[in-house]
Structure formats: C-alpha cells, structure tokens
Amino acid sequence: MDDKKNKLNILEDTYFPEIARGLKTTIRHFLYNLTHQEQMPTISYPEEKRKIPECYRGKHRLTVREDETPKCVACFLCATACPADCIKIEAGEYAGGGNEKYPVKYEIDLLRCVFCGLCVEACPCDAIRMDTGEYDLADYTRDKLILKKEDLMMKDLPDRSKENIKGSRK
Amino acid sequence: METDLRLIIKDYISLETLATYFPVLVKIVLAVVFPVVIMTSIVVMVWMERRGAAFIQDRPGPNRSNIMGFTFWGLLHPFNDAIKFLTKEAFTPSKARLFFYYAAPIIVLIPALLTFAVIPVAAPTEILGIKIPFQVATLDAGLLYILAISSLGVYGVVIAGWASGNKFSLLGAVRSASQMLSYEVVLGISLVSLFMIYSDVEPSRIVEKQGELAFGLVPAWGILLSPLAFLLFIAASYAETNRNPFDLPEGDSEIVAGYHLEYGGMKFSMFMMAEYISMVTMSAIVVTMFFGGYQIPFLPTASLSRLAGPVFAPLLQICAFTFKMAFFIWLYIWVRWTLPRFRYDQVMKLCYLNMFPLAIFNIFITALILLLIAK
Numbered sequence: 001m002d003d004k005k006n007k008l009n010i011l012e013d014t015y016f017p018e019i020a021r022g023l024k025t026t027i028r029h030f031l032y033n034l035t036h037q038e039q040m041p042t043i044s045y046p047e048e049k050r051k052i053p054e055c056y057r058g059k060h061r062l063t064v065r066e067d068e069t070p071k072c073v074a075c076f077l078c079a080t081a082c083p084a085d086c087i088k089i090e091a092g093e094y095a096g097g098g099n100e101k102y103p104v105k106y107e108i109d110l111l112r113c114v115f116c117g118l119c120v121e122a123c124p125c126d127a128i129r130m131d132t133g134e135y136d137l138a139d140y141t142r143d144k145l146i147l148k149k150e151d152l153m154m155k156d157l158p159d160r161s162k163e164n165i166k167g168s169r170k
Numbered sequence: 171m172e173t174d175l176r177l178i179i180k181d182y183i184s185l186e187t188l189a190t191y192f193p194v195l196v197k198i199v200l201a202v203v204f205p206v207v208i209m210t211s212i213v214v215m216v217w218m219e220r221r222g223a224a225f226i227q228d229r230p231g232p233n234r235s236n237i238m239g240f241t242f243w244g245l246l247h248p249f250n251d252a253i254k255f256l257t258k259e260a261f262t263p264s265k266a267r268l269f270f271y272y273a274a275p276i277i278v279l280i281p282a283l284l285t286f287a288v289i290p291v292a293a294p295t296e297i298l299g300i301k302i303p304f305q306v307a308t309l310d311a312g313l314l315y316i317l318a319i320s321s322l323g324v325y326g327v328v329i330a331g332w333a334s335g336n337k338f339s340l341l342g343a344v345r346s347a348s349q350m351l352s353y354e355v356v357l358g359i360s361l362v363s364l365f366m367i368y369s370d371v372e373p374s375r376i377v378e379k380q381g382e383l384a385f386g387l388v389p390a391w392g393i394l395l396s397p398l399a400f401l402l403f404i405a406a407s408y409a410e411t412n413r414n415p416f417d418l419p420e421g422d423s424e425i426v427a428g429y430h431l432e433y434g435g436m437k438f439s440m441f442m443m444a445e446y447i448s449m450v451t452m453s454a455i456v457v458t459m460f461f462g463g464y465q466i467p468f469l470p471t472a473s474l475s476r477l478a479g480p481v482f483a484p485l486l487q488i489c490a491f492t493f494k495m496a497f498f499i500w501l502y503i504w505v506r507w508t509l510p511r512f513r514y515d516q517v518m519k520l521c522y523l524n525m526f527p528l529a530i531f532n533i534f535i536t537a538l539i540l541l542l543i544a545k
Contacts, residue, residue, distance in 0.1 A: 019508070022508040023505070025508070026507055027226075029226050029228060030226045033228060034225055042230060
C-alpha cells in the first residue's frame with residue numbers, strides 16, 4: 001500500500017519538474033525576505049533583544065530594605081539548598097544590637113551557578129531573587145563573574161525601557 | 171617641451187608600426203582585463219552566495235562588517251576574509267610533499283582562469299579603424315580547448331589530495347577525480363549536438379549564428395534547438411564545478427573535508443577561488459552555447475550597431491552577456507540551497523546509466539532531424 005503511494009510518476013522520475021518546484025519555494029522565500037527585510041524572523045542580538053517572560057531566571061539580585069541594608073539575614077538556607085555550591089556567605093551581627101544577623105560577605109559564583117532557582121525558593125525573607133532578566137553574562141576574567149554583595153544588592157530592577165525588545169515570531 | 175616629446179615619439183614610432191602592433195596590444199589588454207574582472211567578481215559572488223543563502227533561509231546573513239558605520243549590505247565581508255586568510259599562520263603538515271603541496275592550488279586555479287580566454291563577451295567592433303575583438307583568443311578549436319583545459323583542473327585536485335599526506339585528503343581527491351572525469355564525458359557529448367547544429371566549434375562564430383532566427387520565429391538559441399542537451403549540460407556542469415547537489419568532493423561526515431583538508435589560509439582560498447571561477451566559466455559556456463552569448467534577442471549585431479553605434483553596441487552586448495551570466499551564477503547558488511545532495515553511488519549511476527545514454531540519444535535525434543531538414 002505504502003509502496004504504491006510513494007511511487008513516483010514518470011514526470012517526477014525525470015527529476016526536473018520537481019527541481020523547478022523546489023526552486024519556486026526557495027525563490028519565494030528569497031523574494032519575500034528581500035522585500036520585507038524588517039519582518040525577518042531573526043533578532044539582531046546585541047542591538048535587539050527577545051522579550052523574556054517575567055518568570056525568567058536570570059542574574060540574581062539581593063533585595064534591599066528602605067534603609068539600604070540587605071533583607072538577607074544570613075540564615076544560610078540558600079547556600080544549603082544550592083546544588084552547585086556556588087553561594088558563599090559570611091555572617092555578622094549588626095553593631096547596634098538586636099538579634100538579627102546580616103551577611104558581611106555574600107558571593108555568588110556565576111561560573112558554577114546552574115540557574116535552578118532553588119536559592120530563591122529556599123529564602124524565607126524574599127532576600128534573593130532572580131528577576132533581573134539579565135542573561136548575557138560573559139566577561140574576560142573569572143574574577144568578574146564571582147559576584148560580590150555590592151554587585152548583587154539592587155533596590156530597583158534595571159531600566160529596560162531603552163532596550164530594543166523584539167517579540168518572538170508570530 | 172610637449173611638442174618636442176611628440177616629435178621624438180613620431181620619429182621613433184611611426185603610426186604604421188603602431189597600427190601593426192595595436193591588435194597585439196588590444197589582446198594583451200583583454201588578457202589582463204578578463205582575469206582581473208573575474209577575480210573581482212568572486213567578491214560579488216561570495217556576497218551573493220552568503221546573503222542569497224541567508225534570505226532563502228529566512229535570516230539576514232552577514233551584515234556587520236563596516237567602514238565607519240557603512241556596511242555596504244555586507245559586501246565588505248569577503249574583504250575581511252581576504253585579510254584573515256593572508257594573515258593566518260601558513261601551516262604545512264609534516265607529512266606533506268612540499269613542492270606538490272604548494273603547487274596544487276596553483277594548478278587548480280590557472281586552468282580555471284584560462285578557460286575564459288575563448289569566450290566572446292561582445293561582437294567585434296571597429297573604433298577609429300582599430301578592430302577590437304572582445305575575445306582574448308580566437309581559436310578554431312574553441313570549445314574543444316575549453317573542455318581540454320577545464321579537465322586539467324582535476325590534476326590539481328588529485329595532487330592536492332596526494333601531496334597532503336592525509337588519508338582523508340586522498341579519499342576526497344579520489345572521489346572528486348572520479349566524479350569530475352565521469353561528468354566530463356557527459357559535458358563533452360552533450361555539446362556535440364550543438365556542434366552539429368551550428369557546424370562549428372568556435373564560440374564567437376557559434377554566437378554569431380545564434381543571432382539569426384530559427385524558422386523565422388524564435389532566436390536560434392541552443393536551448394530552443396536542443397533542450398535536452400541544455401538539461402544534460404547544466405546538470406553535468408554542476409558536477410564539474412563540485413557544486414550542490416553534486417558536492418561529493420566535500421563531505422564533512424564522511425571524509426572530514428575533502429581534498430583540501432590540509433590546506434589553510436590563502437592556499438585554501440585559492441581552491442575556493444578556483445571553484446567560483448569555474449562557476450563563472452561554466453555559466454559563460456552555458457550562455458555562449460545555449461542562450462545566444464552576447465546576443466540581445468531579436469536584435470542581431472548588424473542592426474544593433476546601426477542603432478547604437480560602434481561604441482555603445484558592444485557595451486550593450488557586454489551588459490546582455492553579463493546579465494545572462496549573472497542569472498546562471500545565481501542559479502548555481504539558488505540550486506545549492508534548494509536541493510539536498512546525492513549519495514556517491516547515486517551520482518555515478520546518474521552519470522553512466524541515465525545522462526550518458528541520454529546524451530548519446532540526443533546526438534542521434536539531432537542527426538536525424540538535421541538529415542530530414544537537409545532532405
């Protein structure tokens with residue numbers, strides 16, 4: 001049955017009419033793209049960026065209180081949850097008393113991080129989030145990719161209004 | 171001062187001697203201009219190939235290279251390639267046979283350039299009493315010369331594969347040699363029917379005959395008089411130039427890269443250039459043999475030069491020739507991004523079991539029809 005269906009007729013067997021059909025398809029794409037270059041489905045990456053979903057797990061940030069101190073209480077839950085072992089915390093106590101701790105050092109090794117988001121899930125204080133939407137993390141030295149507390153602390157999300165966001169293909 | 175110089179020149183070189191040497195001078199100029207134009211056109215062809223491929227595949231293609239922000243639609247990328255090729259380390263494999271290893275790219279490149287010598291790009295014209303032929307060499311052997319020289323390119327391929335001292339190179343060379351030799355047979359035999367129709371093998375005379383009308387209706391172009399020969403020739407020419415769907419000499423998954431595996435930098439780019447030049451030459455032959463060469467349809471040379479004068483008539487014809495040739499070069503690219511490649515045994519079967527018998531059949535049919543017309 002299948003054999004009969006797939007059998008080529010004489011015209012198809014000569015190969016040339018089918019070549020013409022194939023050429024028709026490719027030239028249609030060529031001419032359409034030539035005349036509609038702005039509709040090309042590709043994204044010219046560094047200048048244009050794809051719209052990423054809000055739940056996208058990008059670079060981490062440490063959220064900040066009104067008084068510019070980190071919300072983090074150095075409970076080590078994130079470091080414990082981390083499967084890649086990329087979070088290094090050094091705890092300390094505030095000088096002015098109270099029983100709350102704070103991170104003296106908070107380092108995330110992006111070279112080890114697998115962006116699983118378990119640290120965010122583990123955090124009881126909403127102190128660490130991965131909502132910056134930054135994914136183009138590349139640099140010339142390894143040191144620059146081990147983020148310090150100062151790099152991570154961010155009150156507001158980075159301003160994206162000036163970026164050229166191109167939607168995904170319709 | 172100026173008049174003195176003119177007097178001196180007049181004393182030493184009489185106008186008569188100048189007139190006798192002028193045809194030689196014209197030929198020398200043509201012999202320089204042709205290769206330079208072809209080599210320059212490689213830049214455009216590489217650009218056409220990349221952007222064309224990209225547009226066919228719904229992407230913009232290379233468009234970043236720029237001078238002060240001007241990208242020229244990506245035309246600068248081939249120049250960047252040249253800079254890169256020239257500044258790369260000139261690596262030589264330790265097992266290579268040095269003389270042949272370095273000679274091979276040149277042996278491939280030179281025959282590719284030589285074949286264009288007998289192609290006429292416009293009808294001969296006379297400007298100020300000087301005859302300008304627009305054809306580097308008017309050989310009576312004509313197309314036989316083309317077929318002979320273009321088959322020399324296979325030597326370079328085999329030498330490259332052998333001299334690299336690499337088994338994969340050798341395998342690639344053997345593959346491309348057998349493919350090119352097989353399809354040369356079809357290439358030559360498919361042209362025989364045209365030799366019979368025009369009873370000539372000299373390209374410029376064949377093109378002249380294509381300017382006339384056949385049956386008083388259509389231009390006497392080869393494609394209309396012998397369509398089967400055209401199909402066979404164009405298919406064989408794709409195999410000869412190692413282009414898709416016959417790009418068997420290159421096979422990443424089977425033989426790593428082919429005969430040029432051990433070549434890098436400018437040596438590799440010479441193989442690339444040879445491929446593009448043979449594309450130009452093959453397109454030129456297709457246009458010359460099947461599409462009336464420089465002829466503008468329904469406008470033979472005599473009436474064209476009456477209309478446009480001795481200067482503009484050849485220019486128009488060069489434009490017509492370039493336009494036709496550009497189409498066939500584009501067809502090479504177009505086909506490459508349309509068809510999947512054949513398997514090696516399919517390529518050989520197609521040649522010896524289908525195309526070769528058809529080419530022979532075409533000769534008999536043509537002979538029969540010519541005989542009937544003659545009676």
